[in-house]
Amino acid sequence: MKLIINEKEYEISEKYEKKTLLFILREVLGLTGTKKGCGTSDCGACKVLLDGKPVNSCVTTIKNVIGKKIETIEGLEKNGILHPIQEAFIEAGAVQCGFCTPGMIMTAKALLDNNLEPTDDDIKVALDNNLCRCTGYVKIVEAIHMASSKIQAKEE
Amino acid sequence: MKQVGGRYPIHDAYEKVTGKAIYTTDLKLPGMLYAQMLFSPVAHAYIKSVDTSEAEAIEGVHYIAHTFNTTEKIFNSALRFVGHKMKPDEQIFPRKVRYVGDRVAAVVADTEEIALKAIKLIKVVYEELPFVIDVEEALKDDAEPIHEGGNLLNKIDVEVGDIKKAIEEADYVFEGRYTTPIVHQFAMEPHSCAANYDGKRLTVYTSSQNIFAYRVILSQLFEMPINRIRMIRPTVGGGFGGEYEMVLESITALLTLKVRKPVLLELSRKDSIVSCRTRHAAIVYLKVAVKKDGTIIGLDYKELVNAGAYASSTMNVIGGSSSKAMMMYRSPNIHYEGIGVYTNTPVGGAMRGYGSPQIQTPLELELDNIARQLNMDPIELRLRNHVIPGDINPLKKFSLGNCKVKECLEKGRELINWTEEVRVSEDGKFRTAIGCASGVHGNGVFGVTIDTTNITLKVTEDGSIILLTGTQDIGQGNVVMMRQIIAEVLQIEQDSIEVIDADTATTPFDMGTFSSRGTYVSGEAARLAGIELRDAILKEAAILLETNVSELDIDDGMIFNIYNPINKVSFADVAIHSQQISQNGEIIINKQYYSHQNPGSYCAGFAEVEVNMETYETKVKRYVAVHDIGKAINPLLVEGQIEGGIQMGLGYGLTEEYIFDDKTGVVTNAHAKKYKIFKAKDMPGITIGLIEEIEPYGPFGAKSIGEISTVAVGAAVVNGINRAIGTMVHDLPATPDRIRKAIELTKK
Numbered sequence: 073m074k075l076i077i078n079e080k081e082y083e084i085s086e087k088y089e090k091k092t093l094l095f096i097l098r099e100v101l102g103l104t105g106t107k108k109g110c111g112t113s114d115c116g117a118c119k120v121l122l123d124g125k126p127v128n129s130c131v132t133t134i135k136n137v138i139g140k141k142i143e144t145i146e147g148l149e150k151n152g153i154l155h156p157i158q159e160a161f162i163e164a165g166a167v168q169c170g171f172c173t174p175g176m177i178m179t180a181k182a183l184l185d186n187n188l189e190p191t192d193d194d195i196k197v198a199l200d201n202n203l204c205r206c207t208g209y210v211k212i213v214e215a216i217h218m219a220s221s222k223i224q225a226k227e228e
Numbered sequence: 229m230k231q232v233g234g235r236y237p238i239h240d241a242y243e244k245v246t247g248k249a250i251y252t253t254d255l256k257l258p259g260m261l262y263a264q265m266l267f268s269p270v271a272h273a274y275i276k277s278v279d280t281s282e283a284e285a286i287e288g289v290h291y292i293a294h295t296f297n298t299t300e301k302i303f304n305s306a307l308r309f310v311g312h313k314m315k316p317d318e319q320i321f322p323r324k325v326r327y328v329g330d331r332v333a334a335v336v337a338d339t340e341e342i343a344l345k346a347i348k349l350i351k352v353v354y355e356e357l358p359f360v361i362d363v364e365e366a367l368k369d370d371a372e373p374i375h376e377g378g379n380l381l382n383k384i385d386v387e388v389g390d391i392k393k394a395i396e397e398a399d400y401v402f403e404g405r406y407t408t409p410i411v412h413q414f415a416m417e418p419h420s421c422a423a424n425y426d427g428k429r430l431t432v433y434t435s436s437q438n439i440f441a442y443r444v445i446l447s448q449l450f451e452m453p454i455n456r457i458r459m460i461r462p463t464v465g466g467g468f469g470g471e472y473e474m475v476l477e478s479i480t481a482l483l484t485l486k487v488r489k490p491v492l493l494e495l496s497r498k499d500s501i502v503s504c505r506t507r508h509a510a511i512v513y514l515k516v517a518v519k520k521d522g523t524i525i526g527l528d529y530k531e532l533v534n535a536g537a538y539a540s541s542t543m544n545v546i547g548g549s550s551s552k553a554m555m556m557y558r559s560p561n562i563h564y565e566g567i568g569v570y571t572n573t574p575v576g577g578a579m580r581g582y583g584s585p586q587i588q589t590p591l592e593l594e595l596d597n598i599a600r601q602l603n604m605d606p607i608e609l610r611l612r613n614h615v616i617p618g619d620i621n622p623l624k625k626f627s628l629g630n631c632k633v634k635e636c637l638e639k640g641r642e643l644i645n646w647t648e649e650v651r652v653s654e655d656g657k658f659r660t661a662i663g664c665a666s667g668v669h670g671n672g673v674f675g676v677t678i679d680t681t682n683i684t685l686k687v688t689e690d691g692s693i694i695l696l697t698g699t700q701d702i703g704q705g706n707v708v709m710m711r712q713i714i715a716e717v718l719q720i721e722q723d724s725i726e727v728i729d730a731d732t733a734t735t736p737f738d739m740g741t742f743s744s745r746g747t748y749v750s751g752e753a754a755r756l757a758g759i760e761l762r763d764a765i766l767k768e769a770a771i772l773l774e775t776n777v778s779e780l781d782i783d784d785g786m787i788f789n790i791y792n793p794i795n796k797v798s799f800a801d802v803a804i805h806s807q808q809i810s811q812n813g814e815i816i817i818n819k820q821y822y823s824h825q826n827p828g829s830y831c832a833g834f835a836e837v838e839v840n841m842e843t844y845e846t847k848v849k850r851y852v853a854v855h856d857i858g859k860a861i862n863p864l865l866v867e868g869q870i871e872g873g874i875q876m877g878l879g880y881g882l883t884e885e886y887i888f889d890d891k892t893g894v895v896t897n898a899h900a901k902k903y904k905i906f907k908a909k910d911m912p913g914i915t916i917g918l919i920e921e922i923e924p925y926g927p928f929g930a931k932s933i934g935e936i937s938t939v940a941v942g943a944a945v946v947n948g949i950n951r952a953i954g955t956m957v958h959d960l961p962a963t964p965d966r967i968r969k970a971i972e973l974t975k976k
Contacts, residue, residue: 109497154246209871
């Protein structure tokens with residue numbers, strides 16, 4: 073089974089056929105940036121992008137991701153340079169315990185990749201499947217706006 | 229000031245946004261095995277037998293622990309230090325299970341999958357007993373005793389003044405019965421623990437707020453010397469009190485001691501909700517004696533606190549309630565009776581606010597009722613009665629500090645554009661109103677037990693600084709706070725300070741990261757350590773520069789002669805001189821600190837709510853939080869605490885509670901979807917106000933924010949609802965069902 077994760081190909085043994093993508097990422101490939109918060113698709117801590125769309129990897133089976141483009145939190149920093157969303161999460165103070173952060177950032181990426189100027193409501197709708205207990209989401213929403221500006225500034 | 233007051237993100241934000249931060253379940257120790265637990269499916273029963281033969285026959289199963297092969301030692305999971313008087317009533321695996329979710333057995337196996345399979349094959353014979361969920365039922369004579377001696381765990385009864393006389397002499401006495409629910413800390417990281425016994429030393433990796441206490445409990449349970457138990461706290465995915473009492477560490481330690489290989493135990497979300505710790509539910513019978521002008525002359529509380537199945541923190545939480553009952557309003561007569569009651573429900577423990585929301589919410593709701601009855605503005609009623617600087621806690625006899633609760637109310641009144649008006653939509657469907665509430669929480673544990681911490685500071689050969697602390701950064705920003713303080717004292721950049729925290733083998737003793745003691749106690753300890761380190765650096769620099777200490781100062785990381793600033797040396801020069809030339813050794817400070825004050829941190833919360841009169845659903849439109857913070861060391865993280873506290877408090881007021889099946893004692897909503905914490909789209913617009921008027925004895929005038937941030941929120945929201953609907957909801961959370969019932973009751 074061939075998986076494409078963060079533009080890299082991985083060969084996964086057939087014995088993991090029935091496992092979740094989250095299990096493969098964390099337990100087989102050591103990509104532990106993706107977190108397990110509930111295992112029931114309700115908290116978004118395990119969010120990754122599948123062909124650009126956010127999915128909960130805790131309920132995504134391997135056979136459904138073969139050949140698709142998988143993005144995880146580990147793929148965002150390139151050559152030691154943070155993705156603007158990562159920068160914004162740091163600067164806005166959107167990170168406290170950090171357990172929801174990778175999932176939040178992946179959801180934000182999917183949003184901004186499709187809608188570079190989201191409104192507050194767009195952001196809150198996008199975050200509907202991402203729970204956070206530290207921040208009240210306030211600085212997370214701020215960070216996503218800030219990331220939007222950063223990306224636009226870069227593109228100009 | 230350069231550093232204190234600056235907005236800095238949490239120290240490990242980079243690691244957290246890149247997925248590099250290592251949490252407990254990210255650890256992969258060589259040869260690690262995986263544990264899983266069997267929890268009781270019944271609410272109350274003797275375990276007659278446990279048959280593990282089939283489970284043990286599975287390949288890959290290493291060991292199964294249960295009540296018949298495990299130490300029978302009894303402990304209390306909330307023990308803070310050797311000699312701390314806490315009722316021991318808990319066993320790792322009890323012979324009698326006392327709630328659905330109690331610990332029955334643990335399997336350690338090659339993989340989690342095998343362990344889960346084995347769990348299902350363990351055969352347990354239960355002899356079931358009657359069970360009780362309700363505290364008032366549990367106190368009845370015919371209730372089945374959950375522990376020897378019955379269901380009354382303990383009680384405290386304290387009084388200042390003469391409450392009986394106050395009630396006789398009052399113009400009015402208002403009475404009410406209020407209830408608050410069991411709720412969950414709901415840290416995003418489920419409870420987990422890894423442990424490794426190498427034949428001599430036990431190392432435990434755990435998302436704890438209380439590592440020094442845990443090692444004492446483990447040492448007593450397993451009869452091991454304390455110095456061979458090492459507790460290490462990896463990155464913590466949220467605490468909120470939920471990592472204060474020891475839950476998984478004894479089991480994981482037991483398993484690794486048996487198999488002598490590393491063991492990881494990770495609970496599911498459901499088991500984290502049911503089988504760890506919760507906020508205690510409480511019933512409060514309240515009497516408020518007032519004069520015609522609204523002056524409170526008597527407060528009489530009777531609080532029944534649901535301990536759940538074991539004592540754990542319960543009596544301490546009740547102690548916290550008793551103290552907070554004395555810290556808000558200047559009533560000359562206050563009586564508080566707190567009763568801890570065992571029931572067959574999940575165990576109550578520490579949660580952000582630790583007894584404050586349970587005791588303060590009822591009074592804040594009743595005050596709004598009183599204001600209505602007396603035709604007074606509820607803010608004026610509060611302002612008339614609030615404590616002022618110079619007041620003391622009449623029970624504990626210590627100062628309330630620079631308590632600025634009136635200023636919080638006044639500032640909040642402005643920020644929200646306060647009005648008592650209820651706005652009704654044209655079609656009559658929506659009613660909108662503002663509710664307010666005040667809140668108080670403490671700054672440490674002084675007055676209850678000793679409150680102490682130690683900070684070690686040293687200068688390395690390149691002049692960079694290492695700070696060692698036993699306090700635990702659990703996402704709240706403890707490390708940044710200490711770095712800012714040290715950088716301020718030493719006039720250096722934060723980047724040149726590295727903080728090593730929370731490892732019992734390498735960092736000095738700390739009481740634990742609880743009771744909002746981080747900034748006020750440990751921050752002040754850090755400041756004093758910084759001053760001592762500065763003195764030590766200057767003393768050595770004086771030798772190097774052949775001058776007197778009094779002629780030296782520090783700026784931008786350089787020590788210079790104030791009369792001849794060109795004559796300067798770096799921290800590195802001084803450190804190397806001390807080690808190699810003068811042979812005074814490493815420049816190192818160990819500051820031992822005892823806090824001898826425990827002022828209040830106050831707040832006022834204002835919630836604008838809109839009640840849908842057809843569905844009885846509530847939407848919170850705006851929330852204003854004003855906090856008496858003394859001095860915000862780091863406003864960015866202070867705001868973060870307040871915003872998170874509001875999220876938690878909104879759930880307390882509106883959506884969060886454990887729901888039980890009366891027939892089985894099962895928590896029916898122990899699930900990330902069914903247990904409703906506020907989502908992004910549920911959050912109101914938030915405005916924060918800070919009153920920064922310097923708290924004496926706090927570092928640079930600072931005091932706590934972590935716990936107080938949530939205390940007033942539920943009450944403010946429900947007061948808004950009560951104003952909007954023109955009647956009283958007495959029970960939290962104010963669900964549509966409870967609002968509907970309150971309205972129907974008024975119509976009758």
